[in-house]
Amino acid sequence: MKFRSRTRRKAINLIALILAGLSAAIGLFFLIWIIFEITQKGISSINWAFFTELPVPPGETGGGLSNAIMGSIIITLIATVIGVPIGVLAGTYLSEFGYGRLSAIIRFITNTFVSAPSIVVGVFVYSIMVVPLKGFSGLAGGISLAIIMLPVITRTTEEILRLVPVGLREAALALGAPYWKMVVSIVYRAGKKGLITGIILAIARVSGETAPLLFTALNSPYWPSGLMEPMANLTVTIFNYAMSPYEDWQAKAWGGAFLITCALLIVNILSRVIVRQKG
Amino acid sequence: MADNNYKSSKNKSIFKKSKSEPITETIFRFLTRFSGSLILFLLVAMLISLSIEAMPSIKRFGLSFLISTEWDPVASNFGALTTIVGTVVSTGLAMLIAVPMAIGVAIFLTELAPMPLRSIFGTAIELLAAIPSIIYGMWGLFTLAPILADHVQPWLTEHFGFIPLFDGPPMGVGMFTAGIVLSLMILPFMASVIRDCFLMTPQVLKESAYGLGATTWEVVKDVVLPYSKRGVMGGIFLGLGRALGETMAVTFVIGNAHDMSISLFNPANTIASTLANEFTEASDPIYLSALIELGLVLFLITFIILGISEWWLASSAPGSKKKRG
Numbered sequence: 001m002k003f004r005s006r007t008r009r010k011a012i013n014l015i016a017l018i019l020a021g022l023s024a025a026i027g028l029f030f031l032i033w034i035i036f037e038i039t040q041k042g043i044s045s046i047n048w049a050f051f052t053e054l055p056v057p058p059g060e061t062g063g064g065l066s067n068a069i070m071g072s073i074i075i076t077l078i079a080t081v082i083g084v085p086i087g088v089l090a091g092t093y094l095s096e097f098g099y100g101r102l103s104a105i106i107r108f109i110t111n112t113f114v115s116a117p118s119i120v121v122g123v124f125v126y127s128i129m130v131v132p133l134k135g136f137s138g139l140a141g142g143i144s145l146a147i148i149m150l151p152v153i154t155r156t157t158e159e160i161l162r163l164v165p166v167g168l169r170e171a172a173l174a175l176g177a178p179y180w181k182m183v184v185s186i187v188y189r190a191g192k193k194g195l196i197t198g199i200i201l202a203i204a205r206v207s208g209e210t211a212p213l214l215f216t217a218l219n220s221p222y223w224p225s226g227l228m229e230p231m232a233n234l235t236v237t238i239f240n241y242a243m244s245p246y247e248d249w250q251a252k253a254w255g256g257a258f259l260i261t262c263a264l265l266i267v268n269i270l271s272r273v274i275v276r277q278k279g
Numbered sequence: 280m281a282d283n284n285y286k287s288s289k290n291k292s293i294f295k296k297s298k299s300e301p302i303t304e305t306i307f308r309f310l311t312r313f314s315g316s317l318i319l320f321l322l323v324a325m326l327i328s329l330s331i332e333a334m335p336s337i338k339r340f341g342l343s344f345l346i347s348t349e350w351d352p353v354a355s356n357f358g359a360l361t362t363i364v365g366t367v368v369s370t371g372l373a374m375l376i377a378v379p380m381a382i383g384v385a386i387f388l389t390e391l392a393p394m395p396l397r398s399i400f401g402t403a404i405e406l407l408a409a410i411p412s413i414i415y416g417m418w419g420l421f422t423l424a425p426i427l428a429d430h431v432q433p434w435l436t437e438h439f440g441f442i443p444l445f446d447g448p449p450m451g452v453g454m455f456t457a458g459i460v461l462s463l464m465i466l467p468f469m470a471s472v473i474r475d476c477f478l479m480t481p482q483v484l485k486e487s488a489y490g491l492g493a494t495t496w497e498v499v500k501d502v503v504l505p506y507s508k509r510g511v512m513g514g515i516f517l518g519l520g521r522a523l524g525e526t527m528a529v530t531f532v533i534g535n536a537h538d539m540s541i542s543l544f545n546p547a548n549t550i551a552s553t554l555a556n557e558f559t560e561a562s563d564p565i566y567l568s569a570l571i572e573l574g575l576v577l578f579l580i581t582f583i584i585l586g587i588s589e590w591w592l593a594s595s596a597p598g599s600k601k602k603r604g
Contacts, residue, residue, distance in 0.1 A: 013494035021391055023383030027470070028400075030463050031407045034418045041421075089314035097311060106315045108593075109322050112585040115517055116578065117524020119551045123558070123574040124325045127332045147321060154318065180307035201409075208411025211526035211551065215558050235413055239527065242417050250421075257414050268409045272402070 035261070042258020045251045050259075055221050055237075058246035065256055067223045071138065071232040074224055075217055076207045078142025083149035083206075084199055090150070091157020096183055098158075107158075113151035121147050122212035130216060138224060138231030141217025145206040152205065156198030164190040197271045204267045208260055210235035234260060325578070333572035335565055344572060350537040352561070357569035359550070359576055361539045365454070366549040366577070369529060370522040372458025373465060377522075378515055380462070381469035388470070389477040389503075390495050401474060407467035416531030419460035424451035424532055427459075432544055447542030450534070455543040457533040464528045469518040476510030477503050509592060516588035523581045526551040550577040 049064045056063030094103050094110075125144040130136055164187050172182040188195065218230040219237060234256050241253035330337075336344065340357060347358025388401055428451030439445040447453070480503045488498045504511070534546020535556050550573045561567040 009494055009497070013496040016496035016499075017386075017391060020383040020386040023380040024387035024392075024400075027380055027384050027463075027466050028403075031403075031467065033422075034410075034415065034463070035407075037418055037422050038414060086314045086317060089311045090318055093311035093315035097308065098315070102312075102319075103315065106319055108586075108589060110318055111589050112582055113318065113322065115520030115524070115581065115585055117526070117551060117581055119524065119526045119554050120325070120329070120574045120578045123554065123571055124328055126558075127328050127571065128324070150321070151318060154315075178301060178304050180304050183307070204409065208409075208413070210411070210413045211555060214555055218559070235411070238413055238417070239530075242420065242531070253417065257417055261410055261414055264409050264411065265406055268406055 038254070038258050038261050041251075041254040042256075042261075045255025046258060050252075050255055054223065055252070058244070058249050061248075063252075065232075065234065065237060065252060067220070067232040068234045068237040068256065069259070071217070071220075071224045072207065072234040074227075075138055075141045075145060075213070075231060075233055076203060078139060078227075079145035079149055079206055080203055082143065083146035083202075084153060086146075087150045087153025087202075088157050088195070088199075090154040092161065092183060092187075094154065094158040095161035096187065110151045110154050114155060116151075117211075118148050118209055119211035119214070122215050125212070126215040133228070135228065136216060136218035136230040137228045138217050138233075139227040141213045141231060141233065142227075144212040144216045145209060148209060148212060149202050149206045152202040153199060156202065157195060160191040160194035160198060161187055163194070193274060193277075197275050200267060200271045200274075204264050204271075208235065208264055210239055214239075326575075329571060329575040329578065333568055333575050336568035336572045339565065340569070344569070345576070348537075348539055352557075352563065352566050355563060355565050357566070359573055361537050362548050362550045362553050362573060363576065363580075364539055365533070365547045366523060366551070366580075368543075369454060369457045369461055369533065369547070369549055370519065372454070372543070373461035373522045374515075374519060376458065376462035377466045377469060377518065381466055381473050381514075381518070382511070384466070384470040385473040385477050386499055388474045390499060401471070404467045404474070405471045408471055410467075411527075412464055412525055413527040413531075415460055415464040415528040419456060419528065420452070420531040423460065424456050427451050427456055436544075443541045444543050447540070447544030449544060450546065452532050452534040452546055453544050454533065454547045457529050457547070457549075458543070460528050460532050461522050461525060464525065465518040465522050468521065469514050472514030472517065473507075473511050476507035476514065479510065480506045509595060513588065513592050516585065520581050520585045523584070524551060524577060526555050530555045550574070 047064075049062055050066075051064060051069065052066050053062065053064035054067055055065060090106070090110075094107055097103070098107065121144050125140050125147070129140040129143065133140075168186055168190060169182055172186045173179070177186070213233055213236050217233055217236070219240060220230045220232045222232065224231050238253045238256040238260070241249040241256070244250065336357065340347070344357065344359050345363070346360055347356075348360045349356045349358040350361060351357070384404065388397055388404070392400055428449045432445075432447075432449035432451070432455070435445045436447070436449065484502050484506065485498055488502045493501070529549050530552040533548060533552050535548055535552055536546035537548055537553075538545060539547070554570055554574055554577075558567075558570055561570055
C-alpha cells in the first residue's frame with residue numbers, strides 16, 4: 001500500500017463514513033416515508049364494510065373489497081397446495097440425493113429461476129391454461145403463483161436440510177431405518193423450524209405478487225364463484241383502483257395497500273419469532 | 280481399483296441404496312426426483328411455449344423486431360427496441376442509485392451503527408424487503424411523482440438543463456421517477472444481502488487490520504470488501520435480476536409511452552410495463568404474439584444475465600477447482 005499522511009487518511013475515512021451514514025439515513029428516510037404514507041392514507045379506508053361488503057361503482061359510498069380479500073386467500077391457498085409439497089420434495093432431492101449431473105443442472109436452474117420475471121410466468125400460464133381453457137380463472141392465477149413459489153421453496157429447503165448434521169442421518173441408518181424413513185422422521189424433524197419459516201416467507205412473498213395475476217386470474221367485481229372463473233384478488237384490484245380517475249376507488253386502493261403491507265409485515269415478524277424460539 | 284471406487288462414490292450419495300429396497304423407498308426417491316425434474320421441465324416448457332406463441336411475430340418481423348422502434352397496434356407493426364432500451368435504462372438508473380447506497384447501508388449496519396441498534400436496523404431493512412412492489416409503485420405515483428414534478432425536475436432543468444438528460448417536461452412520471460422508485464424497491468433487499476456477506480468476514484481479520492492502525496474505511500475497503508466480494512456481487516446480480524423483470528413498481532410511474540428520447544423526464548416504457556398495460560387489450564393475434572415475443576426477450580435477457588452470474592459465482596467459489604480436479 002502507498003504511504004499516505006495520517007491526516008489525509010483520516011479525512012478520507014471521515015468522508016467515506018459520512019457517505020455511508022448518509023446513504024443509510026436517506027434510505028431509511030424514504031422507506032419510513034413509504035410506510036407512513038401507506039398507513040396515513042390507508043387506515044381511513046379500513047372499516048367493517050371494507051372486509052364484509054362487495055365493491056360498489058365509483059360515486060357510491062360504502063362498499064368494500066371482501067371479494068378481493070377472499071379471492072387473494074383462495075389463490076394463495078391454491079399456490080400453497082401445489083407449490084409447497086413439490087418445492088419441499090425438490091429441495092429434498094437436491095439435499096439428500098443431489099450429487100449427480102441432473103441435480104447440478106436443477107440447482108443451477110433453481111437459483112436463476114428465483115429472480116425470473118414474474119410477469120413472464122403470467123404470460124406462460126396464460127398460453128398454457130387461459131388460451132386452451134378459453135377463459136381467465138382463479139386456478140390459473142394460483143398455478144402461476146405456485147410456479148413463482150416453487151424455486152424459492154426448493155432453495156430454502158435445500159439450504160435448511162443441508163444444515164442437519166450427517167451424524168444424525170448415520171445414526172438413524174445404523175439403527176436400520178430405511179432411507180426415506182430417515183429423511184422424513186429425522187432430517188425433516190431436525191429442520192422443522194427452518195422449513196416452516198421458509199415456507200411461510202415464500203407464501204408471504206407470492207401473496208403480494210400482482211404481475212402474474214394480471215392475465216391469469218384477471219379480476220372480478222363479484223364474490224368468487226368457482227375456480228374456473230375470473231377471480232377477484234387484492235393486488236390486481238389495488239392496481240386497477242389506483243390507476244382509475246375516481247377518488248373513492250383510489251382511497252380503496254390505499255386501504256388495500258395498507259392491508260397487504262400490514263399482513264405481510266406481521267407474517268414476517270411472526271416467522272422471525274418462530275426462528276428465535278427455542279425447542 | 281479400490282481407491283478408484285472410493286473416489287467415484289464420494290461424489291454420489293453417501294449412503295448406497297440396498298438392492299432389495301422396499302416399495303416405499305422407491306416411491307420416495309421417485310417423488311423427490313420427479314419434483315426436482317419438474318423445475319427443469321418448467322423452464323423448458325416456458326421456453327417452448329413462449330417461442331411457439333411468439334412464432335407468428337418472429338416469422339413476420341424477424342430480427343428487425345429487436346432493432347425497430349415502431350410500435351403501432353393499428354398498423355400491426357411492432358418493434359421491441361423502445362421497450363428494451365427502456366428496460367435497460369431504468370434498470371441501469373436504479374442500479375446506479377441503489378448499489379452505492381446498499382453498500383453504504385451495509386457499512387453503516389456492520390461498522391458504524393451503535394451495537395444495540397444494529398440488529399434492529401438490520402431487521403427493519405429485511406422487513407422492508409418483504410413489502411410487495413405494487414406498494415412502491417403506488418407510493419411513487421401518488422406521493423413521489425408530484426414532488427418530483429413540482430420541485431426536483433424544474434430545479435434540475437434549470438441548473439443542469441444543458442445536459443440533454445435533464446432537459447424535458449417536468450411531468451413527474453417518466454424514466455427518472457421509474458429509476459428512483461425501482462432503486463428504492465431493490466435497496467432493502469440488496470442492502471440486507473450485502474450486510475450478511477459483510478458479517479461473514481472473520482472478526483480476527485478485521486481486528487488485525489485495526490491493530491495495524493487502519494481506519495474504518497480502510498478496513499472496509501481492504502479487508503471486508505475483498506473478503507466478501509463474491510457474495511456482494513451475487514447480491515448485486517440478484518437485485519439486477521429483480522429490477523429487470525419488475526413490473527408493478529415501474530408500470531405506475533414510467534408513463535407508458537412508446538417513445539425513445541434522450542431526456543430522462545419523458546414518459547417511456549419497459550418490457551414488463553408494456554406487457555402489464557397492453558396484454559389483456561391485445562385483440563389482434565399478431566399484436567398478442569408480438570407481446571409474447573417481448574416476454575420471451577425479457578425472459579432470455581434475465582436468464583442469460585443471472586445464468587452468467589450464477590456460473591461465475593460457482594466457478595469462482597473457493598475450492599471449486601479442487602472438486603473438479
